[in-house]
Amino acid sequence: MSQSTNESPRTRDDWHTLAGSLSLETRAFIDDVFVDAVSGETFTTVNPATGEVLAEVASCDAADAEAAVTSARAAFARGGWARLAPAKRKKALQRLADLMEANKHELALLDTLDMGKPVSSSLGDMAGAIACIRYQAECIDKLYGEVAPTGEDALALVLREPLGVVAAIVPWNFPLMMTAWKIAPALAAGNSVILKPSEKSPLSALRLAQLAREAGIPTGVFQVLPGFGHTVGKALALSMEVDCLTFTGSTAVGKLLMQYAGESNLKRVYLECGGKSPNIVFADCKDLDKVASHAAAAIFHNQGEVCIAGSRLLVENSIREEFVERVLKAAETMQPGDPLDPESFMGAIVDETQHRRILDYIRQGVEEGARLRTGGQAIDGPGLFIPPTVFDGVTPAMTIGREEVFGPVLAVFGFDSEEEAITMANDSVYGLAAGLWSQDIDRIMRVTRRLQSGQVFVNNWAGGDQTTPFGGVKQSGNGRDKSLHAQQEYSELKSVWISLAP
Template structure:
């Protein structure tokens, strides 16, 4: 059995599969894989080794214009936008089945491309496949409405697809975020143009091959690898893109909203930055378990997570005891070879992000925070970019590590004495993506949950939920929601039809 067809279980199995991989590196436009018209490419690098994986087509305005033209033509033709929802359902279920068949390969592509542990990538694949299936199964179960009228009129409220949707996805969860965007957009009947991050384009291009095999109509799904300031900007400024869906930084999200205003007032849905508070009250029964969860909330995926629990707020009466337990948990979460199933953390995505994290750590020390563990690069002999779990105590909201999104394995610990103080501190942020709350007091849970300014609150867990739960933020963490049937609503338009009856 070849390495590509064997189910990988060990470190050696994943290494063998990685050696047998072949990468698609061209853009996918109108059911064809093509080079960028300029001939320009960019390198995608394995951050765990520093090795160049491939040179990928770097798309720009000409490719965006071509993809938009084909997407609009496909939408107007109606062989996807106007077919019965049950037919779209069957096609998307075929795509999900193909993703299931190739889940190890897809997971490996994300691991090689952006450095996350392969066990984490496998979890992402399960989420991506579940997302496509959920939206496929949901689309033929959503009904329109009939307005209450007199006998001389009939009022109908219909939902119709928007048209051409451009999805710009991040590098930290490449294929899972892709599924969150394209699943509901395709299910609703739109034509979708996907721009993966230039830091992690390989799984998106493999997905394009699977979409072709699944039989999605020509022009309905296209993939344009490239940079945000080139092909991404061209999509955002287009007068013929009806909706722009983005996950990434708040700074870029604001820029995309400006582009929408400068062009055609396209809908813009943004899931942006976060600096999520994780509140731990002294009445928790099992502080050991809570500490392990608090550590995982920031160190999972190397801390490169929009909802990372990067601000740990602990009641002062148990603060020092709890920090010690967090440090013990962190010791078990050290970075290692992403291809080793035993590794909890992998490599930082690229040198720019790696240096940014180290700069934040340096600033934390300079501003007076107490560095309890970590803080320096590790595993440098591998040629990769590794930073261990890093914990600061004595952090104040004025410090950079206490208010800015580090997007790395850096935990800032704060103390509080009262519930009111904890709520005030938690809400003292420009962001509002997620929050955690650990307590056994149900009255407190209900009070605090309602007062936290956040798109989602995790009570006695971190990052819980499934496809039935909306995901998104408030304040400068963005707008709109991924997941659940609410995401399908965002990719459709309401049409009111009023009939006069004689």
């Protein structure tokens, strides 16, 4: 884009004006050039807030995947990135972060137009994406190898080397932030990376490719293949020349990708999959209004299209009725609106398929006997909007109490004891996140240790920064994004034993 990148849009009108000036890249980025898909096929990306077509985007398939993998493998073999001095890789990634900062309004706008999230949320995502690139760049020369303890007749080294070609398949709910979480540590470690953005939100990834080229990332080291999971995604997962597959998305697709890895070359697979996260509120909390506001935001942020959404609210029965009323009051302030209005808390649901899916879950909740307290109906008019929806009296046997809705639907459970709360929280195939609200430090330590979750938020929801790893247990996946641990995921250990002359 252009002159607009240096402007700071503040109002709804500013953002609409900026949207009208966009120039969209819609081709795949392979071997340092933008190209149409080999087949010539395209798919349509639509603004879910208006129903308007944004663009026709190249729909890559197996032929495009093969071309990208060939380029990535050649780049890795040349060593222009993999064997580049760490300090120089760091500078290139820092330049990329600087370019993202300079174009953050455009990047945020692309994600908002593509998948419907509020632009204020997209700006927060951009800050997170930029911070991730910068953090992983700084980590490049902070990870040391090891010298193992031996006798005087040998020297044993433990070296850390890049894996090779990494394919990153990212979701549509946080398009560019999830992209950064995957590509930053993989590139920092020296790998060649092929990115497959979701077909529901490909535009910011293609703009990122332009910025990566401008930042000096060498040919073949970073490529972008827009398209569908069952075509180009499957081809990458089955490729014998892809060394690692990293994925954020549904558990069902994650299982398929693991199968494909086994059918091909046993490539390393890192998965961040679904969640049905419990948010536990004990009666000893002091400021129930504050806790209720956080509990509402934990599910209604990003329209509930969040892997760690606090979708199961477990409240001690002695305060449940009172607390639910406070949650309902907070939800009234979180209604959906124009995603280009900075004052909107919620935006549009990403597409018609997800919109129907959420409404089906709501219908099931009513049919299975949960008490609908607010919401539950699609909002009339153009665009795909569903208001905050709260069910009380949910039991673990109910569909909305067990399955991931991935929408603005809160299921409220009651409990009478600490042990019951722990049992209920862990009664899930998922284990991505959990929340705990209490003033009792002894209880906090007891419960935190027993929750089966990759991360536990105590007296907050979704806290953390780039220094803390992010990932799940059970069917929420494996591996970790963010922190030093992420860069370690994308490297291999090599032991070297050197015999020394006596």
